[in-house]
Amino acid sequence: MSTTPANDDARPKGRVNISDQDLEAYVADRLGAGRRLEVEGFLACNPDLAARVMTERHRRGRRQGGFQAGLLRPSWGRVAAAGVAACVMSAAVGWHAAAQPPVTAHWREADGDAAPRYVEDALESRLAARVRAVMVSQTDTPVLDAAEVERALKVRIPRLPEGWRVVDAQIYPSDDGPALNVIVTTALGGRLHLFVVKANASVSASPVLARNGRDAVAYWERGASAYVLLADSPGVDLLQEARTLARSG
Known part of the structure; x- marks a missing residue:
């Protein structure tokens, strides 16, 4: 597969720290475009966690009520310990600067x-x-x-x-x-x-x-x-x- 980013300016620079709060804000569509891009780059390098995030966004868009607190936290310690700076740098593949917002009902x-x-x-x-x-x-x-x-x-x-x-x-x-x-x-x-x-x-x-x-x-x-x-x-x-x-x- 190609490893050339769609937009070189879209690459996160240096180590990017992603917290539980960032993931929860991403699911709730509360992040700005820049931070959203960094979270998406991290998720692209962590498919298991990305699957959980996508599942929660899917559920959230189809039910009343907010984010299920703590759903993502059990996996966070393991992926954080792995050290993801290089992965986040390469994960910008295909994720251009105007990164797409989480799925919502506002289309x-x-x-x-x-x-x-x-x-x-x-x-x-x-x-x-x-x-x-x-x-x-x-x-x-x-x-x-x-x-x-x-x-x-x-x-x-x-x-x-x-x-x-x-x-x-x-x-x-x-x-x-x-x-x-x-x-x-x-x-x-x-x-x-x-x-x-x-x-x-x-x-x-x-x-x-x-x-x-x-x-x-x-x-x-x-x-x-x-x-x-x-x-x-x-x-x-x-x-x-x-x-x-x-x-x-």
């Missing part, structure tokens, strides 16, 4: 309507993909057998536009059943995540943009399939790329 379209819940699952799959990207034992799967995926997941995989290239394709769990996350590069060099899952809402066949702060996703549905497109590199015209993909069938 809104321009008219104020809430985004469908599978947007949250798409964001979680992107985080999991970023953790995989820095794990030597997790290899990329740059071959996508659309027919096989369609048979297994009962979804339709759109044909990628000319010049787009599959970097990795993995199946992830979601509230609506198994879903596909495909990492692609576009003809212009942009890096995107395409999340495909069975539709559970009535959404336009034309891509719609939703925002949470400065972050954005585009989503649309066709038949029984729902699609979410997320940028993994800065400067991408997400809505335009989503329209190109939707038109390709």
Whole structure:
């Protein structure tokens, strides 16, 4: 896998100390962009802890009440003792300066309507993909057998536009059943995540943009399939790329 950061300026400099309070604040979406990047870099180097964090964020987004105090602490002493400065430095791979916020229920379209819940699952799959990207034992799967995926997941995989290239394709769990996350590069060099899952809402066949702060996703549905497109590199015209993909069938 590549070890070249998407943005050299995004690398945490020197030793980064991550506390229980930082992890709890990350789950609760209370960190600023810079500190959030440092926490994400640390999690990318500690997959077991990252899995627990993702699980807690997933639960928190779907229940009333706050963070379950102490959930992460049993693992913290072990990972802290290992010394993670070098790991955090390298974990900036794929995590650009405008690091994405934790999954929340605050994704809104321009008219104020809430985004469908599978947007949250798409964001979680992107985080999991970023953790995989820095794990030597997790290899990329740059071959996508659309027919096989369609048979297994009962979804339709759109044909990628000319010049787009599959970097990795993995199946992830979601509230609506198994879903596909495909990492692609576009003809212009942009890096995107395409999340495909069975539709559970009535959404336009034309891509719609939703925002949470400065972050954005585009989503649309066709038949029984729902699609979410997320940028993994800065400067991408997400809505335009989503329209190109939707038109390709």
